[in-house]
Amino acid sequence: MDLTQLxxxxxxxxxxxxxxxxVGGSSxxxxxxxxxxxxxxHTAISTDRIGTTGxxxxxxxxxxxxxxxxxGLAFTLGIPCLLxxxxxxxxxxxxxPELLRKLIVALTIILLIVLMANxxxxxxxxxxxxxxxxxYVLGAFLGFVVGIYGGFYGAGAGTLLGYIMILVxxxxxxxxxxxxxVAGITMxxxxxxxxxxxxxxxxxxxxxxxxxxxxxxxxxxxxxxRLGNVWIKRLFIAVILIMTMKLLMDA
Numbered sequence: 001m002d003l004t005q006l007x008x009x010x011x012x013x014x015x016x017x018x019x020x021x022x023v024g025g026s027s028x029x030x031x032x033x034x035x036x037x038x039x040x041x042h043t044a045i046s047t048d049r050i051g052t053t054g055x056x057x058x059x060x061x062x063x064x065x066x067x068x069x070x071x072g073l074a075f076t077l078g079i080p081c082l083l084x085x086x087x088x089x090x091x092x093x094x095x096x097p098e099l100l101r102k103l104i105v106a107l108t109i110i111l112l113i114v115l116m117a118n119x120x121x122x123x124x125x126x127x128x129x130x131x132x133x134x135x136y137v138l139g140a141f142l143g144f145v146v147g148i149y150g151g152f153y154g155a156g157a158g159t160l161l162g163y164i165m166i167l168v169x170x171x172x173x174x175x176x177x178x179x180x181x182v183a184g185i186t187m188x189x190x191x192x193x194x195x196x197x198x199x200x201x202x203x204x205x206x207x208x209x210x211x212x213x214x215x216x217x218x219x220x221x222x223x224x225x226r227l228g229n230v231w232i233k234r235l236f237i238a239v240i241l242i243m244t245m246k247l248l249m250d251a
Contacts, residue, residue, distance in 0.1 A: 005037055005205075006204065006205070006208050008033075009030075009033065009034070009037070009205055009208055009209060010208045010209075010211070010212040012029065012030060012033060012212075013026075013030065013054075013208070013209045013211075013212030013213045013216065014212045014213075014215050014216040016029050016030055016213075016216070017051070017054070017055045017058075017212065017214075017215075017217045017220065018216045018217070018219060018220040019220070019235060019239065020052070020055050020158060020213070020216075020217070021055050021056075021058070021059040021177065021181075021216070021217040021221055021224075022173075022177045022220055022221075022224060022227070022232055022235065022236075023158075023159060023162060023173070023177070023235050023236040023239050024156060024157065024158025024159030024160070024161065024162055024239065025155075025156055025158065025239035025240075025242065026052065026055065026158070026213070027048050027051075027052060027154050027155040027156070027157070027158075028155045028156060028239075028242060030051060030209070031044050031045060031048050031153075031154070031155055034047055034048060034202075034205065037205075039202055039205075040200075042195065042200045043195075043201065043202055045153060045154055045195070046089075046191070046192055046195030046196065046201045047201055047202045047205050047206045047209065048154060049188045049189075049191050049195065050188075050192050050201065050206035050207075050209055050210050051209030051210055051212070051213040052158070052184060052188040052213065053184075053185060053188040053189050053192060053210065053213075054209065054210040054211070054212075054213035054214040054217065055158075055184065055213045055214075055216075055217040056181045056182075056184030056185040056188060056217075057181075057185060057214065058213070058214040058215075058217035058218040058221070059177070059178075059181045059184075059217045059218070059220075059221045060181035060185065061218070061221075062217075062218055062221030062222050063177070063178035063179075063181060063221055063224075066221075066225070068174070068175065068178040068179075069178055069179060069181075070175075070179050073165075073169055073171075073179050074180070074181065074182035074183065075182055076136055076140055076143070077139060077140070077143035077161060077164060077165070077179075077180060077182065077183035078143075078182035078183045078186045079140075079143075079186070080140045080141070080143035080147055080183075081143050081144070081146065081147035081150065081161075081183040081184075081186045081187040081190075082147065082186035082187065082190050083144060083147060083190075084143065084144040084145065084146065084147020084148040084149075084150065084151060084187065085147045085148075085150055085151035085186065085187040085188070085190035085191040085194075086151065086190045086191070086194055087147070087148050087151065088147060088148035088149060088150060088151025088152035088153075088191060089151035089152070089190070089191035089194035089195055090151075090194060091148070091151070091152050109244060131169060131170070135169065138168055139164055139168040139169055142164050142168065143161070143164060143183060146160045146164065146183075146187075147183070147186075147187045147190075150187040150188065150191060151187065151190065151191035151194070154188075154191070156239075157184075157187065158180065158184055159236070159239060159240060161176075161180040161183050161184065162176045162177070162180055162236065164180075165179055165180050172229045173229045173232040173233050173236060174224060174225065174228070174229050174232060177224060177232065178221075
């Protein structure tokens with residue numbers, strides 16, 4: 001791995017993490033790039049997990065300082081994602097991802113239809129309807145499922161966590177960007193540790209990605225409130241469309 005490749009992955013990590021911290025989807029670019037650079041698929045996925053850990057850590061720090069974190073809600077997703085990340089990473093070392101990708105494509109298309117059919121969804125906060133215990137159970141279960149996908153492949157996992165926060169927990173897009181960071185950390189760190197145990201991480205690239213992602217994520221989170229929920233929703237839909245096309249091409 002030469003210096004030019006390290007510089008390229010650093011620059012790409014900074015750029016992709018600026019939208020990744022708000023709507024997810026950074027791995028849709030970074031994982032294929034790592035494979036093009038010559039990394040085996042499992043090594044590319046595991047190295048990328050270090051980068052996404054940086055996105056979540058820097059984003060969590062920024063959103064915490066802005067007083068936007070609801071930690072009870074964040075850990076409702078975070079703990080199941082930790083378990084799911086471990087399961088998914090171990091599955092990835094043994095199972096072909098084709099079937100899972102097809103399921104994710106179908107789920108993504110359905111959720112995109114729901115999102116576009118409800119113009120106010122994720123834009124206006126819902127303050128007069130308390131969350132039921134059933135929603136917490138459903139959110140935790142879906143968090144576990146997304147955690148498995150995040151450990152197994154990971155591209156778009158942050159976007160799926162955003163769906164859970166918006167559709168199940170009635171968060172706005174900006175609130176979702178803040179409160180899915182704990183799940184992003186637990187999912188990415190657990191799967192990365194599992195891959196590292198099996199020797200499937202490219203350490204120099206992982207370090208460069210982590211630093212680049214921390215920088216991009218911190219800057220993006222700092223200015224997130226200026227962007228607002230409407231524009232974040234538009235960015236979210238754009239990333240979802242790209243994610244769907246990418247998964248369809250890979251399926």
